[in-house]
Each structure stands twice: as C-alpha cells, then as structure tokens.
Amino acid sequence: MTAPDAAGRARPLRIAGLALLGLAVGALLVALVTLSGQDGDGGGDGAAGATSTSATPADTPATDTPATGTDAAATPAPAPATTTPPPPVITTAAPSPAPPPPPPPPSAPVRVFNNSTIDGLAAQAADDFRRDGWQVTAVDNYPNARIPTSTVYFRPGTPEEAAAQRLGTRFNLRVEPRFEGIAGASPGLIVIVTNDYGSK
Secondary structure: OHHHHHHHHHHHHHHHHHHHHHHHHHHHHHHHHHHHHHHHHHHHHHHHHHHHHHHHHHHOOHHHOOOOOHHHHHOOOOOOOOOOOOOOOOOOOOOOOOOOOOOOOOOOOEEEEEOOOOOOHHHHHHHHHHHOOOOEEEEEEOOOOOOOOOEEEEOOOOOHHHHHHHHHHHHOOEEEEOOHHHOOOOOOEEEEEOOOOOOO
C-alpha cells in the first residue's frame, strides 16, 4: 500500500512542476516579445527622430529662408521697366546771314578844301578818299569862313545826299546841305576839313 501512496503524492507534484515550467516558458516568451518590441520602438523612434529632424526646416519661419518654390512662383518678380528713349533732337545750325551787298562805287565827284591851320590837311584827306574809291577832282583851301568841324556838303534833292551820307559815315564827317557861300558851286560833293579831321 505504501507504493501507491507515494505514486499518488508524486503525481500532483509533477503537475505542479509542469505548471511552473509552463509559466517559466510563458514568462520567457513574454520577455522575448517585449525585448523585440522595444527594439522595434527604438527603430520607430529613430524614424520618428529622422522624420522630426527632416520636418524641422518646415517648422522654421518662412522669413528665415529665401522665397523659393511655391511662394516664389505665386509672387512673380516685377518685369524690368522699359522706357522708350526720347527721339534724338536734331539741331540745325541757323544759316549765317548773307553778307550785305557791297555799296555801289562812289559816283559823285568830290572837292576837298582845307579850313584848318594844318598845312596839307586837304591833300591828306583827298588821298584817304581816293584809297576808298572816291573820285577827287580838286584840292584847295577855303579861307572865306570859319567851319566848326569837318563837313561834307551836298545839294538837297539830288543823289548827292545819299553819297554824302556814305562818305560822312565812312570818315566820321558831319553831313550838311550846302550853305549860301557854296550853294552855286558846280555839282558834286564839297568836303571842308578842319583841325579835327581824323581825330574824331
């Protein structure tokens, strides 16, 4: 009877040992699964870290980066201003005025008289007139009156007046109509020179 009792007591112990063994195996399996899960999470964290790292520039404010990509395309750069150059200004030099026509050659004959205290003054004036193209027909003295300034005299109402104006302007002579003392003289201009001839 002793053997069966020992076998009967050993069976529950065996079952308990098997149960403990099963629990140990289960615990081992759980530990393995947990470890493998942590490795996966680590990889996941690495990926997440990489994702977050790569996502960091996206979190950076747009002001820190140049406007490129979509923003640059959405805001086109202003076109360069094109200005039409003004038409060239063409300046033409004003035509130079034509030189005045040469005066007609003196036509009125001239007689020269000295009314000064300078000897040979009438001859000097006559030479000046001839060099200017005038026809001098006589050179003499005029002692009949005192003439205040060198003067060229003409007959009023005749072409002599225009000739007298030209001669007077050319040699700075006073221009006057003939006075009574020479009114009846032969036609032509009469020049009476005084001490001021050539000094005016």
